[in-house]
Amino acid sequence: MSRDDELKLLGTKTCPFAIRVRIALNQKGLSYDFLAEDVKNKSELFLRSNPVHKKILVFIHNGRSICESLVILQYIHENWSETSVPSLLPADPYQSVVLGSQLV
Template sequence: MAEGDLKLLGFFTSPFAIRVRMVLEQKGLSYEYLEEDLTNKSELLLKHNPIYKKVPVLIHGDRSICESLVILQYIDENWSGSGPPLLPADPYERAIARFWAAYIDEKFVESFWGILKAGREETKAEKIADSIGVLKQLEEVFKKCSAGTGKGFFGGDTIGFIDVTLGSQLAWMKAIEKISGAKLLDETNIPLLMEWVNRFLAIDFVKSILPNVERVAEVGRVFQATIWKVDLAK
C-alpha cells in the first residue's frame, strides 16, 4: 500500500492525535490531515471508528487503525525504514517503553484532567499533588533512561515512544496551569524533566504541531464549565 494513501482524522487540541502527527512528521511520511468537528462527527469518522467514535484514526488505504498508542506502533513497524525508530529493537526495552507510555495515559492524564474536573479546592489540591507525584516518578524514569549516556530523550538521541506520549500532553499541561493556577512544570521538583521539556519543545515539527496554549485553555474552560454544570444538576 502506498504511503500516499494515508489520512489522519484528528482534532487540534487532542494530544492523542497530536502524537500521531508528530510521529508521521518525524518519519517524513506524506499524509492528509482531516480536522474533525467533535460536536458533529463526520461519516468518515463514524465509518472508520464505529466502536469508540473518537479521534485519532489513521486510515491507510482501506484499513483503519484506532487508539493512538496502537497507531504509533503500526507506523513504526510499517515504515521501519523511514526516519528514526520509535521503539527500541531490544524486546525488554520495547516492553519498558510500552509500560511507561501506558502509565502516562492511564495515571498522569487522569490526574491532571482531574484538576479541571475538581469542583472543590481540597479535591483540586489532591489532583495537583497526584500530578506532581507522577511527574516526579517520570523524572526518575528519565534519569534511568539517560544515566551516564548524555542522551537528551527517553528514546535516546531522538524522540521515541515515551517522548511523544508525554510531549503531546505539554500544551494541555500548560493550559491547565493557566486555568487552575497549579504549577506542574516546576524546575525545583523535576529539573531533569524540565530540561527534557525545553529540548522537546525546540524541535521544529513539535513547534509546528503543538497548539497555542491559550486556545487550548479556551477549550479547557468550556470543558470545565460543562462538567461543573453536570455536577450541579445531579
C-alpha cells in the same frame, strides 16, 4: 511509502494524542491528509472508520482504519521502519521503563 499509499489522520488539532501521531508521521517523512473533526458533529468518514467506540483519532492507511495513538505509532513503526529516522518506539519496552525510572 509507495505512490498508491493513502494516509489520513482524523482528529482534532489540539488533541495531544493526534499531535503525537502527527509528529511521528512528520518524523518518518510521510505524506498524509489531516482531517480535523468536530467532536459534536463527526463526519460520515469518521463514523464509518470507527463505528464501535466513535472516539476521535483514527489513522486510515489505504482504507484500513487503526485507532488508539499507541497502536497507530506501533503500526507506523512496523510499516515504515526502513527510513533513516530513529525508531519511534524502544526496542525493549521493559528496559526503557526500568531505566527511565532509574530502578536499575
